[in-house]
Amino acid sequence: MTPAPPPVIDLRRLGREFPTIPPVTALAAVDLRVERGEYSSIVGPSGSGKSTLLNIIGCLDRHTSGEYWFEGLDVSSLSDRQRAGLRGQRIGFVFQSFHLMPHRDIVENVMQAELYNRSPAAGRRERAETALRRVGLGHRLGFLPGRLSGGERQRVAIARAIVHSPSLLLCDEPTGNLDSRNSASVMELFDELNRDGLTVLVITHDDQVSAHARRSVRIIDGTLTEVAHSTRKEASDAFAS
Secondary structure, eight states, rough: OOOOOSSSSSEEEEEEEEESSOOOOEEEEEEEETTOOOEEEOOOTSSSSSHHHHHHTTTTSEEEEEEEEEEEEEGGGOOHHHHHHHHHHHHHOSSOOOOOOOSSOOHHHHHHHTTTOOOOEEEEHHHHHHHHHHHOOGTTOOOOOGGGGGHHEEEEEEEEHHTTOEEEEEEEHHHHHHHHEHHHHHHHHHHHHHTTTTTEEEEEEHHHHHHHEEEEEEEEEEEEEEOOOOHHHHHHHHHHH
């Protein structure tokens, strides 16, 4: 029998303390498993520790206690260079701000992602165009970001995040700069990507965004609690209302 693949994210009693005077505990004994193909969310207010948690999961920061395993790899044992390689090759990031280069067209913006993860140069434009078509922007390939709506710009950012076929799509307040119509469109795209097998983790302060996931946990004062939430249809209806 083929063994089950390890979880994409496996946090075990993970903690993060900042060495101020007095020390500040941002995360306390966090346990979290995100299996391959899950669509999960972490919801919490400002100051709850969710940004610290995102930075650790995204290998942008180090934890100070506990363990972090990514697809069976002990992240604690990695050098800074190895962590950067894992981040660039296996994690796709989507942020509240789109971080697009205004004077490059959207294909060039997506191609830029592959400069950082050592993807082969051959076929780079084709892969970027394929990713943009995947997010519904095949009719905008020659456009500069300034000619796009906010929702379209976020779709460009998502295409940039998935062009290298990451193991995890890590999203930080992905609808924070969008109106309700564009927010609903972006969340529907996350649904589609997840149905295609991509593991999606959304970190947000918005309960409606969180409810779109199949599973949600709430973070308060650096600790996680599993929460019940509405169905995806109810979440979609809330966006539309």
